Amino acid sequence: MALTKEEDIQMMLVCKTHLGTRNCDYRMKRYVFRRTVDGIHIIHLGKAWEKLMVAARMIVAIENPSDILIASQRPYGSRAVLKFSQYTGASPAAGRWTPGTLTNQITTKYMEPRLLIVTDPRTDHQSIKEAAYASIPVIA
Numbered sequence: 001m002a003l004t005k006e007e008d009i010q011m012m013l014v015c016k017t018h019l020g021t022r023n024c025d026y027r028m029k030r031y032v033f034r035r036t037v038d039g040i041h042i043i044h045l046g047k048a049w050e051k052l053m054v055a056a057r058m059i060v061a062i063e064n065p066s067d068i069l070i071a072s073q074r075p076y077g078s079r080a081v082l083k084f085s086q087y088t089g090a091s092p093a094a095g096r097w098t099p100g101t102l103t104n105q106i107t108t109k110y111m112e113p114r115l116l117i118v119t120d121p122r123t124d125h126q127s128i129k130e131a132a133y134a135s136i137p138v139i140a
């Protein structure tokens with residue numbers, strides 16, 4: 001069932017995905033629609049929807065789901081990583097990231113994914129750096 005952009009944005013509004021936090025990183029300013037009186041940033045859902053569609057196209061372009069690696073070092077992201085990998089067949093990396101997973105071929109945990117998905121670019125910076133060395137595209 002294909003939904004239109006307007007229907008998707010309506011569903012995002014109902015789920016309150018447009019509500020951000022009081023803190024706003026300078027890299028996120030272009031995705032902020034405005035700021036409320038109490039200081040909460042409102043995310044521009046049109047731009048967020050476009051980025052979601054780009055990410056969805058990247059994921060769909062990979063034929064074998066086990067070639068997708070999903071990583072999260074945050075405790076709240078671990079459950080989402082495990083659920084996503086359970087339903088899609090992707091490879092999870094929840095918890096501590098072992099350095100050299102993408103670059104050191106001697107290690108037992110060495111992997112060669114075609115796509116890396118991380119939940120938080122700040123905490124998962126090691127995996128992003130290794131993916132850059134190995135020329136692996138990243139969705140963060």
